[in-house]
Amino acid sequence: MSGLRFTTRLNSFASNPAGEWPDLKGKPSMLQMAARAAKVKGLTDLDLNYPDHVAEKPSDLRIKLDDLGLHINGFAMRYYTNPAFKLGAFTHPDAGVRREAIDLTKAGIDAAREAGANLMTIWLGQDGFDYAFQADYDRLWQHEIDGIREVCAHDPDCLISIEYKPNEPRSYSLLPDCATTLLAIREVGAENLGVTLDFAHVLYADEQPAFAAAMIARHSRLLGVHLNDGYAKRDDGLMVGAVHSLQTIELLRQIRRDGYDGAIYFDTFPDMTGLDPVRECEVNIETVKRMLQVVDRMERDNRLGDAIERQDAVAAQAIVQELMFGGAGR
16 A cells, blocks of 8 residues: 555535535535545545536546646446436346446546546446345346446456445345455456445445455455445444444555555545534544554564464454553553
8 A cells, every 4th residue: 555545525525515615506516626625634536426526528627636636536437317227227127228327337437537547436326126026136137247247348448346335225235245246246257347345335234344355355356445434234424433443444454465556535424414524534534544553563563463363352452452552551
């Protein structure tokens, strides 16, 4: 993780708009939110939603963000342009709607490349089901595989990353967890395909984040890391380390060991309660840097590796707590 880069959810910077734009009528524009994000100390990149954030020529957009001191890490697809997508994007029963979703994704890939990025994140939250007897599961799965394979083939030099999530908006997502996503990736068979690991999604998929990361590195490749936190019941979008500090540190240790060299993306929701998004993002960056310092101390301490080798949970916890908080007072 040399040359550490930090990126963030752009829509977070619409939080408490009156505090930033007292005379604003309506919602802030993409560039207004980007200019606000540029105030964050330590932020290097932005991720843009497609087509929501790309209302102008992507190459011009890149220049404007460069002028703000921010690079484009990648694009993320959003399937909201057609109300029919609520019943599925790549898995809609109507072949015409499926074609529209696939073509929209291809257009997003082209736009990302024109903007100088080579990462497209696809979150297929609309692809799933809500009722028993609603869908032919084998056919649904085949549509998903065919759609992913086609968008991967569109530009083999652009990385396509699947962000999995257990549910929402559908009651059951077709790609709900790490294992199912890896199964789909194996079936698609595209070299430019990988996984985006979202911390809160992993928690409420009842997974251990570092274990999920290790399996992704073993069977595919990790193309994106979304840090946030929550109570493992839904996608809370809380600040990094607010609930699961130990699991976050373990994840950072794992992805560093596996050679992850992408950006750390903050998928948090300060706009849900009107928090200051600039300060919230700065604290997230500071938290990750402190956690990486803990990881550095762990890697220099042979005791932890020895305890893990023995699967000695008591010794490992004692060592981790000492490395985090120092020795106990006497």
